[in-house]
Amino acid sequence: MFTLLVTQSLRNRLLVLALAAVLVVYGAFTATKLPVDVFPDLNRPTVTIMTEAEGLAPQEVEQLVTFPVETQMNGLPGVTRVRSVSGVGLSVIYVEFDWGTDIYRNRQQVSERLAMVRPQLPPTVNPMMGPVSSIMGQIVMVALSGGTVSPMQLRELADFTIRPRLLAIPGVAQVIPMGGEVRQFRVAPQPTALRALGVTHAQLETALAQFGTNTGGGFTDQYAREYLIRNLGRTMNLDDLRNMVVATVNNRPIYLRQVAEVSFAARVKRGDSGYMGSPAVVVSVEKQPGVDTVRLTREVEAALKDITASLNACGAGKGGSGPSLAEPAGEACAFKGVRADQLIFRQANFIETSIHNVETVLMEAVAVVAVVLFAFLLNVRTTAISLTAIPVSILATAV
Known part of the structure; x- marks a missing residue:
């Protein structure tokens, strides 16, 4: 078989050279398009669910947030493992699926289960899926x-x-x-002013919850035309917040600036x-x-x-x-x-350094192989022919 292969190659030199040239050119083109990364992605398809629960201790996060979400995720098709970490005000759940599953289909299934579990969670808690990221993201x-x-x-x-x-x-x-x-708004109520003006903390909280929002009022018919009714209240201006009406006492409006100090402050x-x-x-x-x-x-x-x-x-x-x-x-x-x-x-520094080291070692190896071949063959033409196999073999692997 080997004799036949060598014989036919010698009889069809031009065909062999043409095929080798095509492999080299196509391999060189493909090599420039190959994605480069530090490590291959060896993780199973994983969906990460992150939930913030401000003010809750790890025990409450585990009982009120992590456990209900984990229970819903355990029955998903293709799930191989569910892991979780509960901390101070934070729950992180890792849902691992089997090899070969589509990550986007998995995320769709997780999203459907999250919609089912939301009514069981505390009112201010909203679980969210993390982005699709790499192992070395x-x-x-x-x-x-x-x-x-x-x-x-x-x-x-x-x-x-x-x-x-x-x-x-x-x-x-x-x-x-x-x-x-x-940046966030800071409202510091003054208890003395609240008592003097007859404003309760509940009224203050209700007014603040309605600040800075646009609302709709339906529509009205006039002159055979419909007109939309809008309440434009969206603002981030500090003076608008200070001048917000908190309550009405004896037909007299009470402004926020009268019962609290209002300013911008940094979040904790x-x-x-x-x-x-x-x-x-x-x-x-x-x-x-x-x-x-x-x-x-x-x-x-x-x-x-x-x-x-x-x-x-x-x-x-x-x-x-x-x-x-x-x-x-x-x-x-x-x-x-x-x-x-x-x-x-x-991270690209590590990749570029590694590629540069490989190129350097490859050039040194070619030089050493050339010296060894010439030392044994004592023929420049035969050595050159043998060395051509190196780039052909390397570039053919990229095809």
Whole structure:
């Protein structure tokens, strides 16, 4: 058989050369399109369910949140294991499915079961599924700092400008900002004023729950036309909150500013982040399974450079092209000096270093093989012919 193969190859040299050339060219083209990652995805299809239950201890989280959700997940088709972690105000459940199942079908089944279990949970608890991410999902961590911007403004920049921009890149699964200060309204009731004006805490709570919302009032018919009735109350202005009517006593409106102190304040922190010894907002970028880490990292870096340039472009939004990223609140140069391209972790570095090491070792191995072949064969032509098998074999594996 081997003699026949060699004989036929010698008789059809041009055909053999043409097939080898096609393998080399197609293999080289395919090799440039192969996705590159640190490790292959060896995890079973897994759906993560995260539930925040503020104010609950781990025991209550286990009894009131984790156990009902676990009970619903155990009967799903294809489920091989259900694991959970209950902490202070947080429940995390991992639902693992069998090999070969479709992750999107699995998520649909989990979503249906979550809709069934929601009435059994506390009123303020809302379980949510985590994104479809890879085993080595975290590919980039970037620090957001610089300028004279407050931690609260930095966090808002990360939440409402950087995060939506990065999520628009194909292949990005999740963008998680950490650190900074989350803005919220702070209302500090004054008990003396409440008693003097005859306002109860229940009235105060009810009024605050209705603040900043738009409501509909149906429609009305006038002159053979229908007109929608809308109550436009959505606002984030602090003065609007201060001037909100809390109650009516003796036909006299009682405003919130009369019974409470109103201001902006930071949400209670459960952690913090920093960069180079200073407070900062750190943004973590996670990728979807099967996406080329190196390519996606370069796209994320290009987007971060564009954002940084826009933040420091004074007056860029005053022309006819509309407002720039530097003016989210209508103020020019509000974020001047802020840098959004300071990488503190880049997973692609490990991949690029490994590929470079493989290329170096491969070149050294070719040189050593060439010397050994020539030492034994003492013929340059025969050595060259033998060495051509190396690139053909390597590139053929990529086909």
